[in-house]
Amino acid sequence: MGDLIRNEFLKLHRRHFFLFSFILILLSALLFTVVYYMQSDTRSDMDIVAEQLEREKTYLGQIETIQWETDLEMQSAILTSQATIDRLQYMLDHSIPQWDWRSDVLSKYYTNQTILSLLAAGQDPADYGYTDLGTYESKATLMQKLENLRDVQIRMVEENDYMTYSQEQLAQLQQTYAEQSSSMDTLSTVLMDIQIESWKLYIQYKTAPGAVDQWKSVTIQELADEKQWLARYQYDDQAFTDMTQEELERQKTWVQRRIRVNEYALKKDQIPLSIYDKMAERAKTTTYSEFVLAIKNMMRVVMTIAIALAASIMADEFRRRTIRQVVLAPYSRTQIAAAKLITLLISIVILSLLIPLFGMVSGRLLFSNTTIGQSVSSGAVPSFIAYIHGRMIEIPFHLYIVIHYLLEAFKIGVVAIITLMFATLTESVAVPLLVMTILSLAGPAIYSTIYTYVYPAAILRYMLFGNLELVQYIQGDLIAPYPNYITSIIVLAVCTLGSLALYFTDFKYKDLPN
Amino acid sequence: MSKEKEVVLELDNVFRMHGGRRQVDHCSCTLYAGEIVGLVGPNSAGKTMLIRMILRHLRAQEGSIKICGEDIEKRGPHSKGRVSAVLENPSYYRYMTGLDHLKMATRPYKDITVEMIRKVVDRTGLKTCIRDKVATYTSKQRYMLAVAQALVTQPALLLLDEPTDDLDPVGIKNLREILKEEAAKGVCVVVSSHILSEMDMLCTRIIIMKDGRFISDLSSHELLDPNRARVRIRVGQPERAYEVLEALFDDTTVRIDNDELIVTGENLQIPQMNRTLIFNEVDVYEIAVNREPLEEYFMELMREEE
Numbered sequence: 001m002g003d004l005i006r007n008e009f010l011k012l013h014r015r016h017f018f019l020f021s022f023i024l025i026l027l028s029a030l031l032f033t034v035v036y037y038m039q040s041d042t043r044s045d046m047d048i049v050a051e052q053l054e055r056e057k058t059y060l061g062q063i064e065t066i067q068w069e070t071d072l073e074m075q076s077a078i079l080t081s082q083a084t085i086d087r088l089q090y091m092l093d094h095s096i097p098q099w100d101w102r103s104d105v106l107s108k109y110y111t112n113q114t115i116l117s118l119l120a121a122g123q124d125p126a127d128y129g130y131t132d133l134g135t136y137e138s139k140a141t142l143m144q145k146l147e148n149l150r151d152v153q154i155r156m157v158e159e160n161d162y163m164t165y166s167q168e169q170l171a172q173l174q175q176t177y178a179e180q181s182s183s184m185d186t187l188s189t190v191l192m193d194i195q196i197e198s199w200k201l202y203i204q205y206k207t208a209p210g211a212v213d214q215w216k217s218v219t220i221q222e223l224a225d226e227k228q229w230l231a232r233y234q235y236d237d238q239a240f241t242d243m244t245q246e247e248l249e250r251q252k253t254w255v256q257r258r259i260r261v262n263e264y265a266l267k268k269d270q271i272p273l274s275i276y277d278k279m280a281e282r283a284k285t286t287t288y289s290e291f292v293l294a295i296k297n298m299m300r301v302v303m304t305i306a307i308a309l310a311a312s313i314m315a316d317e318f319r320r321r322t323i324r325q326v327v328l329a330p331y332s333r334t335q336i337a338a339a340k341l342i343t344l345l346i347s348i349v350i351l352s353l354l355i356p357l358f359g360m361v362s363g364r365l366l367f368s369n370t371t372i373g374q375s376v377s378s379g380a381v382p383s384f385i386a387y388i389h390g391r392m393i394e395i396p397f398h399l400y401i402v403i404h405y406l407l408e409a410f411k412i413g414v415v416a417i418i419t420l421m422f423a424t425l426t427e428s429v430a431v432p433l434l435v436m437t438i439l440s441l442a443g444p445a446i447y448s449t450i451y452t453y454v455y456p457a458a459i460l461r462y463m464l465f466g467n468l469e470l471v472q473y474i475q476g477d478l479i480a481p482y483p484n485y486i487t488s489i490i491v492l493a494v495c496t497l498g499s500l501a502l503y504f505t506d507f508k509y510k511d512l513p514n
Numbered sequence: 515m516s517k518e519k520e521v522v523l524e525l526d527n528v529f530r531m532h533g534g535r536r537q538v539d540h541c542s543c544t545l546y547a548g549e550i551v552g553l554v555g556p557n558s559a560g561k562t563m564l565i566r567m568i569l570r571h572l573r574a575q576e577g578s579i580k581i582c583g584e585d586i587e588k589r590g591p592h593s594k595g596r597v598s599a600v601l602e603n604p605s606y607y608r609y610m611t612g613l614d615h616l617k618m619a620t621r622p623y624k625d626i627t628v629e630m631i632r633k634v635v636d637r638t639g640l641k642t643c644i645r646d647k648v649a650t651y652t653s654k655q656r657y658m659l660a661v662a663q664a665l666v667t668q669p670a671l672l673l674l675d676e677p678t679d680d681l682d683p684v685g686i687k688n689l690r691e692i693l694k695e696e697a698a699k700g701v702c703v704v705v706s707s708h709i710l711s712e713m714d715m716l717c718t719r720i721i722i723m724k725d726g727r728f729i730s731d732l733s734s735h736e737l738l739d740p741n742r743a744r745v746r747i748r749v750g751q752p753e754r755a756y757e758v759l760e761a762l763f764d765d766t767t768v769r770i771d772n773d774e775l776i777v778t779g780e781n782l783q784i785p786q787m788n789r790t791l792i793f794n795e796v797d798v799y800e801i802a803v804n805r806e807p808l809e810e811y812f813m814e815l816m817r818e819e820e
Contacts, residue, residue: 003621010618014610321605325663327570328599330590330622512571514562514602 004331004339005346008313012347021305021351028301029358036286036294037366045097052098053088056081076128079118083110094157099212102157105165109153112146119143162208169209170199187235191228198224205266212279215271215382222275223262226255260387264394273397276382288363289382292401295359299408302351303440306412309347310419311433313340314507318427321513337424337507341500344416352409356401414496415440421503427513520547520582522595522671522702523568527577530567530726537563539726540577545704545719547670550697552717553706554812560726561706562602565673568704569599582670595670596623602676604660608649612640612659615648619663631666637692638662654685661689665696672696674705678712690716710812722812730811745782747775750797758794759787778814 012018060081068074087106096102115125119139125131136142156165177192184192198220202209207216232239233252240248258274265272273289280287314337317323326336384400386393395403415436422432523545530538538560545551553561566572568579570586579586582595589597598619606615616635620626635644638658643651651659664672674693678686693703693716707713713720722730749755752770759768759777766779777787784801791798 007618007621010614011607011610014607014614320607321603322607324569324571324601324605325619328597328619330593330596332587332590333570509573511573512566514566514571 001331001335001339001342004329004336005343007329008339008343012309012343017309017347018350022354024305025298025301025351025354026358029295029298029355029362032295032298033291033358033362033366036291045099046092046095049088049091049096049098053085053092056084056088060085072127079114079128083107083114086110086113096157097213099210101162101165101208101210102160104210105153105157109150109157112150112153116143116146116150119146160208162211163203163206166199166202166209170196170203173199185235187231190231190235194224194227194231197227201266215275215279216266218279219262219266219272219275222278223259223266226259226262229255230259257387260392261385264387264392265385268394270385270394271382272385273382273400274385286367288367289397289401291363291367292356292359293404295355295363296404296408298355299352299405299412300441302348302355302409303412303415304437305351306344306348306416307419307436307440308433310344310416311423311436312429313344314420315423315427315429315432318513319429323512327512333508334504337504341417341420341503344420345413348412348416349409352405352412356405360401414492417496417503418499421499421506424503424510425506520700521545522547522549522582523704524580524583525564525568525577526580528564528567528574528579529576530563530572530574536726538567538574541723541726541728542577543721543728543731545671545702547700547702548697549719550693550703550705550717552713552720553704553723554708554710554713554720555723556816558725559723561723562675563726564723565599565675565704565706568671568673569597596667597671597673598664598667598669599673600657600660600664600675600677604657606648606656606659609647611647612644612651612655612662615659615663616644616666620666623667626666626668630668634662634666638665639688654681657681657685661692665692669701672701672703674703674707676707677705678707678709686712724816744803745777745784745787746771746800746802747777747787747791747798748773748800749775749791750799754794755791755796758790758796762787762790 060078063074063078063081066074066077068077087103087110090096090106091098091100091103096106111130114128115130115133118125118128118130119142125133133142136145152164155161173192173196177196181189181192199209201220201223202217205216205220207214207220209217210221211217230252233248233255243251261272261274265275276287277290280290314323317326327333329336331339382397384393384395384397419432419436422436423429426432521544523543525541525543527540527542528538529536529540541560541564553564555561563572567574568581568586581589581597582593584593584595586597612635616631620631635641638661640655640658640662643655648656648659664674672693677689681689690712693705697703697718705713705716719733720730721728747755750773752773752775755775756768756770759766759775763779763782766777766782768775768777770776784803788798788801
């Protein structure tokens with residue numbers, strides 16, 4: 001049968017199939033990369049701070065030309081703007097990015113500085129909008145308190161002492177809790193518990209709060225957000241009135257799984273891919289992993305080529321009547337059909353490799369120089385972690401990429417098998433090519449517009465290739481809950497094996513054209 | 515058993531029905547190595563259907579087809595006898611070269627050498643264009659490529675369906691020579707054609723089909739039996755001539771065809787017939803011994819069948 005496969009590859013070679021396919025795929029991938037690169041924010045963190053500084057200076061320069069209701073209002077805006085400029089200048093001088101926890105502290109520091117200047121000049125800070133100054137006995141004690149606070153703040157910033165900062169925040173929260181818990185409702189109490197727990201975690205894991213470059217910090221923040229969502233779901237009847245019960249249940253399951261994943265990640269000291277992507281998003285940067293997964297969209301080009309090949313590899317022989325010569329080979333029809341199927345699948349595997357390879361090379365070249373990207377290059381590789389059916393699954397990043405693309409190739413293979421069967425049955429190239437291309441490209445777009453998760457409408461999502469999105473089975477986030485996980489896989493297997501059986505049987509017993 | 519008598523093709527009660535019509539109706543025969551078998555019959559007689567069934571293009575619903583003793587469904591690259599065919603209106607991959615076609619045809623057979631391929635290319639006159647794409651071939655070159663594809667696998671059974679349709683007289687003569695050479699080498703050649711004169715010249719055995727059945731199977735030797743002649747006599751009074759000749763011989767068959775008498779029989783005495791007709795005042799314009807025995811035989815058989 002190897003001879004038959006070689007003959008099939010010779011035909012493809014003579015039609016320049018691989019040459020044209022390679023060119024088409026690489027051009028598409030290149031176009032995608034260019035657009036992605038141009039759209040992505042590849043500025044360095046300090047570039048962003050410098051831009052903000054320039055913008056703020058421009059604003060301050062034009063502030064007097066703006067129509068203000070009162071002079072005090074204008075003066076207040078000037079003071080705020082000046083404080084922002086001072087903060088940004090400090091950050092620029094000390095290489096502190098916008099997302100760094102010190103940015104918050106510096107903001108407070110320069111606000112205190114402004115208030116102190118006003119007090120020193122005999123002005124009332126309240127006139128300029130600074131009303132939240134707490135209780136104080138006299139102007140002198142207030143100034144003293146603010147000066148102490150300012151000194152602590154600048155020391156924390158200079159020493160990057162986020163532990164002290166976290167401890168202070170925790171102590172402050174616990175004090176508030178002790179003072180107010182008796183008067184708080186259940187939801188508020190739970191929410192505050194969650195906040196206290198978060199600060200404890202920042203301290204326990206020795207990570208700076210709000211630091212998007214520290215995955216544990218981001219994970220703790222995520223964990224807090226997820227727990228707060230659950231608390232609102234449980235104690236606040238009015239919180240999610242815009243969602244249906246099914247959507248709420250789905251979201252609840254998803255949040256519960258995320259909580260388990262994030263707790264597992266902290267415990268295992270392993271950065272999850274979801275957090276890594278979140279870090280990149282917050283840091284306004286595109287990472288290598290993000291790009292390698294994003295360029296998967298270009299597998300649609302491979303899918304279209306695979307459909308075209310599947311539609312023509314057998315049906316074109318009927319159309320040209322060359323099938324009469326093909327069956328003269330001393331092999332059974334089953335072997336001839338198998339040779340064509342194997343040629344098709346090998347071609348799909350070869351073409352499917354192009355996109356991830358291109359993605360990995362161009363991703364390394366273009367998206368590895370960002371702060372987050374560098375952490376991958378230096379070895380801090382994230383893992384895909386998911387909680388599915390009561391089991392925690394952890395897959396190393398590069399293996400996850402391989403699995404991701406293998407599943408995508410498998411999906412293309414299944415679509416190609418269905419197309420091959422369809423084309424062999426009808427002995428037509430054009431109809432299966434048209435129908436399957438439309439279904440495979442438009443199917444996911446259509447099912448994504450079907451928001452319902454309720455049977456039987458949700459079934460439509462599967463009929464439009466929903467169950468071919470195989471990644472859903474490892475991510476545990478099913479496109480539609482009906483049919484269930486196992487049924488969906490069984491339906492997929494039956495469709496695939498059924499198509500294969502139909503293909504072989506039809507070709508085996510088919511009368512050939514004269 | 516000599517090589518010429520090796521059984522190549524055995525049809526045993528082969529039957530196929532389609533659309534309520536018996537396309538091939540319980541046909542049985544045995545063909546031997548070295549034979550050139552002509553498969554003749556009117557349109558829709560089942561000739562092409564039978565060839566397509568031997569080639570596995572269509573399935574026999576009953577009966578069996580064996581090539582060199584092996585059932586066609588079980589055949590593989592290592593089977594004893596190979597089968598190849600030149601089909602009516604052969605089809606090609608226009609984007610491939612002639613050589614590609616030959617390579618693909620020979621790939622399953624490891625005993626085919628480059629020298630053998632070269633010989634076939636030379637023999638079929640494709641030497642100058644074998645590396646060109648088939649799209650650039652003339653219709654004659656395309657047909658000869660089909661012949662080359664068929665010959666290059668060194669078949670034991672070679673089937674040709676309406677082989678002369680795409681060829682000019684020179685091409686037909688060349689093909690005739692090639693087929694005779696192949697038969698001389700021991701290949702069993704089966705040719706289906708409408709052109710009876712061509713079959714007369716080429717075949718060593720004729721099988722006549724009608725309505726899916728074999729209605730006659732005889733060798734060209736039998737067909738050309740010198741003792742059994744057919745004479746056409748153009749006369750002025752056919753009815754009178756018929757009565758005279760009917761009374762003259764016991765073992766002859768006489769029938770009227772317009773202004774002609776057709777006399778069939780053994781040891782026909784033409785001078786005596788002529789004398790008797792003249793004696794009985796019948797005007798004789800022409801007496802001709804039939805030079806196309808197959809056509810005559812075929813027409814006669816068709817009339818009998820009707």
